[in-house]
Amino acid sequence: QVQLVESGGRLVQAGGSLRLSCAASGVVFRVSTMGWFRQAPEKEREFVADSSWNGGTYYADSVSGRLTISRDDAKSTVYLQMNSLKPEDTAVYYCAARPGRGHSQTQNDYPYWGQGTQVTVSS
Numbered sequence: 001q002v003q004l005v006e007s008g009g010r011l012v013q014a015g016g017s018l019r020l021s022c023a024a025s026g027v028v029f030r031v032s033t034m035g036w037f038r039q040a041p042e043k044e045r046e047f048v049a050d051s052s053w054n055g056g057t058y059y060a061d062s063v064s065g066r067l068t069i070s071r072d073d074a075k076s077t078v079y080l081q082m083n084s085l086k087p088e089d090t091a092v093y094y095c096a097a098r099p100g101r102g103h104s105q106t107q108n109d110y111p112y113w114g115q116g117t118q119v120t121v122s123s
Contacts, residue, residue: 001026002024002025002026002027002097002112003024003025003026004022004023004024004095004096004097004112004113004114005022005023005114005115006020006021006022006093006094006095006114006115006116006117007020007021007022007023007117008020008021008117009092009093009117009118009119009120010118010119010120011120011121011122012085012119012120012121012122013085013121013122014085014086014087014121014122014123015084015085016085016121017081017082017083017084017085018081018082018085018119019079019080019081019082020036020079020080020082020093020095020117020119021077021078021079022034022036022077022078022079022080022095022114023075023076023077024076024077024078024095024097025076027076027097027099027112028099028100029071029073029076029097030053030073031053031099031100032053032097032098032099032100033050033051033052033053033097033098033101033102033103033104034050034051034069034071034078034095034096034097034098035047035048035049035050035051035095035096035097035098035104035110036048036049036050036069036078036080036093036094036095036096037093037094037096037107038089038091038092038093038094038119039091039092039094039116040088040090040091041090041091043091045094045107046060047060047105047106047107048060048063048067048080048093049063049067049068049069049080050069050098050103050104050105051069051070051071051078052102052103053100053102054102056102056103057069058103058105060105062088063089066082066083066084066085067080067081067082067083068080068081068083069081078095080093082119085119085121086121087121087122087123088121089119089121090119090120090121091119092116092117092118092119093116093117093118093119094113094114094115094116095113095114096110096112096113096114097110097111097112097113098110098111098112099111099112
């Protein structure tokens with residue numbers, strides 16, 4: 001059974017930093033592309049970043065330069081370092097896994113999802 005468990009979300013002031021974590025189990029992590037998505041209130045869920053199993057990283061234009069995705073295959077954990085946070089970054093952040101396939105910004109390409117962690121950025 002695949003489980004993805006996010007942590008690290010909280011209330012933070014604009015300009016601050018957070019690091020989200022997603023611990024995976026039940027999936028061959030080292031050959032999985034791991035993605036972060038987010039859903040703001042009353043908006044569609046959107047792609048944030050992903051870390052391809054073969055080493056590439058990809059970012060949405062809105063977060064490029066401020067958010068950094070990384071992974072520790074030994075710990076089966078993916079991270080999202082969030083710097084220079086803005087109120088518009090407020091959302092529930094979801095971790096997703098795509099075993100055996102590469103980069104994708106499309107939600108439907110990820111068969112496994114976590115429950116999400118709330119990030120709130122105050123102005």
